[in-house]
Amino acid sequence: MLMTTINDDIEEKYSQAKRLFENGILKDAKDIFVELTLKKPFNWEFWFALATIYEQEKNYTQAIISYKMAIVLNPENDILYFHLAECFLSINDKKQAIENLKLAQKYTKDSFLKDKVQILIKQNLK
Secondary structure, X not given: OHHHHHHHHHHHHHHHHHHHHHOOOHHHHHHHHHHHHHHOOOOHHHHHHHXXXXXXXXXXXXXXXXXXXXXXXXXXXXXXXXXXXXXXXHOOOHHHHHHHHHHHHHHOOOHHXXXXXXXXXXXXXX
C-alpha cells in the first residue's frame, strides 16, 4: 500500500511538472523535476525533462550533466544524444557535438532526424 501511495505521488508530481513545463513555467517545473530525480534517480525521463529545462534556460553545464545522466539510464535513445549535441554546439565544443551527433545518427530510425544530424555534422566539420 505504501509503495502505491509513493508511486501515485510521483505520478501526480510528474503530471504537474509536465503541465507547468508546457505552460512555460520553467522554474516551478524545474523544482519539481529536481525533486523527482532525487526520489527516483534511475528514471531517465525525469533527467531528460530536467535537462530540457536547463537547455532552455541556457544553463548548458547543467543541461549536459542531466542529458548524460539520462543517457546512462537509456543509452540507445537518439533524442538524448541529439539534444546533448545541441548543448555542446551552444558552448562551441564542436568535437563533442559531432561525437554525440554520430551517436544520435547511429541509434535513430527517424529519417527526418537522420537528415538533420547529417546537415549539422557537415556544418560543423568546417
